[in-house]
Amino acid sequence: MSAVPAESPAPPIATAPKKRHWEINPIVVKELRQAVRNWTVTTALLVLLLICFLVTVAFLLNESANDQRSQAMGSEVFTALLGILTTVSLSFLPLYVGVRLAWERTPTGIDLLYITTLTPAQIIRGKLLSGVYLAVLFFSVTMPFMVFTYLLRGVDLPNIFTMLLFLFLGNIAAIQLAIFVAALPMNRILKLILAGFFGLNALFSVFGIALSAAIGGRGRFSMNVLSWEFWAIALTAIGVGLLLTGLAHICAIACVTPFAANRALPVKLYATAMWLMGGLLAGSWTWHENSIEPIIGWIIGTLVLLTLALMVAVCAKDRRSLRVRESIPANPRPRVLAYLFYNGPDNGIAWCAAIGVFTLIICVGADGVFSTASTFDTNVLVSTGVLLYLLAYALSALWLQRKFLANVSTKFASVIFLLLPPLLFLIPALFFFFLNRLSWDVIDERQLGSLFNLFTDKVREVHLQEHLIFAGGWLTLMLLLNGRWFFRQWEDFQRPRPEETAVSTLLTAPVASTSSTYAGSPPPKLG
Amino acid sequence: MKVRVQNLRKEFTTTVAVNDVSFTFDSGHIFGFVGPNGAGKTTTMRIIATLDEPTRGDVLINGISVRQQPEYARQMVGYVPDSLPAHSDITVHEYLDFFARAYGLHGEKRTKAVEAVEDFTGVTGILEKPLKALSKGMKQRVSLGRALVNDPDVLILDEPAAGLDPRARIELRELLLLLAKRGKAILISSHILTELTEICNGVVIIERGCLLETGTIEDVLKKNSSKRTLAIRVLDRHAELLRELLQTPHIERPREVANEIHFETDGDEVHDAEILGQLIAKQFRIVEFRQTKADLEDIFMSVTKGGVQ
Incomplete structure (x- = not known):
């Protein structure tokens, strides 16, 4: 059997799968079947139904006991029911969907999904859709009660459906966020803490928004959902929410995609598109309102995105898999563009730098177009300082990890990146604390190297130039220290050499060989 | 159907789990994959099953590379891991049906495939039982059924007999012999070598990630x-x-x-x-x-x- 003659690789077309007929996502079928058998879902539904019923009856009994008839009872009952639905749907559903995925995300469980022809995107989409189906089920339970409030006066049907639409969209976002947290490659306990943090935030913020929107003026629903002003703001909020939910979706897919795949590509493409669309949206509002605030909001959003992207980028592995390298364009020009979007710490940092620089260029352009106030110039300079510091922190973390902690996980680079800003903020504060001279004035003083120092008024007015020079110098030093590493990474960013992939030559090799010559590209070393 | 493992190498951070391993097995044969604990058996099997990517080398399944075209290769591979399914809220039939759907089978074809697998693995009497309530032997049957549901040409079984009672082992052995007769190429790892001797035509022996011997049992014996x-x-x-x-x-x-x-x-x-x-x-x-x-x-x-x- 060992002397099987060499065969030539079969053409891919011969084994290509036939076009699939449309069928419901297998994960959805599985999840819903499991939900039906799971007592927690049934219990939660029954409890929700019971609470809605009891609350409505309580209001009606209370009303019948009063001599005066309320003209706004509908809005009161609706607010109470909305609060109940918000609490249940934003706490139970994301938790249920997230916990299920987190518990399934064991090596065996996830492997069994990988071994099938399901793609990671189908897996995450299935999880999200199953959550959405469950949300529909929960909303269906409360919908009759909510529509009933219309008969009690004080609330219109358009208001009811608009509120429910926002809550439903908020639910989808929360479920997607829970899926993302569950898909993260980290300890289950940490996931639960993170989920609890995000979950509570989402719960309180959406609950607060819902209540403040619902109880507008004199306890009655006063928002005019048929006005352009309302929908302009609402659609912008929905747009931003959808973009962020989409990012969580793409990131969750990347988390369950095998390491050997080019996981960064879809995430970076989406983030770039999101950054562009966010910029367009901010630009539209700036033009419409003749105010630079939306652009500043976009800059802040971009810097938050870059911070997260750098945190992930620095912990990426230096070596790209053969599968990724085989997909690198051979042509130099597309290769340069591909470099920004592929796996790898250097690629991630380069992408962040490119996005950051383009953001600043656009802002400078916007400054010229809209002839803004001088505060905008300061904001752009502060943003430049933040960007320089972020890149310097990332490169420092990368250098420290590769130089001194090379034998431990690259995740430590992320830890260093996250620790640097608070450390650089705390060290001067501690120094003055021990000298017994710590005060708010000290915090307002110049602290070169501290990112947070840029946000104090005094520093912005007096020491901004010094911060920019210092951050620029630090970044240049780090670029020099990482120079050789960057150069090797760039050299490694090319299609694999023939000896690494040539299967046809391997086919003629003796069957039992124990030679140990390493023909792969050498691991890049730090300069 | 030929499976050709070629100069396979897999490195983890500081460990070379598989070092330049090459062997071949083909349809209608059962190959035993043996080696001490930590020899690199599971890593090799996971690479053949497209779950891991090799650092170097490749596996060709009927000429299709698991590295370059994993999505095509995995249609031809059924993988039975060493752990058994243990969901509490899904029945045997639903579990097999889910994997049939996940492999892209639909309509009548899916129904027939699931029924055929249920019949072949002898789980028709326990279709409505939750997976968690099954014995190890039955779970192993379900696991085998899951790997067979898309009728793959290659079967990779990682320690399938571990923890099974004698009757379940004998039944599993008979199922594997039947599958080999039906033309499947089977690679099975096990520490129970006497059992492998009874069903295997060939053997691959590895230790510390390196291939020591491969070929038919007779050839290997003759060589040694x-x-x-x-x-x-x-x-x-x-x-x-x-x-x-x-x-x-x-x-x-x-x-x-x-x-x-x-x-x-x-x-x-x-x-x-x-x-x-x-x-x-x-x-x-x-x-x-x-x-x-x-x-x-x-x-x-x-x-x-x-x-x-």
């Missing part, structure tokens, strides 16, 4: 020992037969094993025929004369050193 072992069962005159064999040229170590006489010979089959003719001429009442099947344990012990990484 120039002698074959023959067994004779006679109705009577055992002591006389032993004396006779001692005086025969090219025969070594004649000994009584149970109620048989075993001996080693370095001669070929013509020589075997001559011995048999000679014994019959001397009126020994022979009821069985055969070459004993190569013992995988002997090969394993002779080629491995017991090193771990």
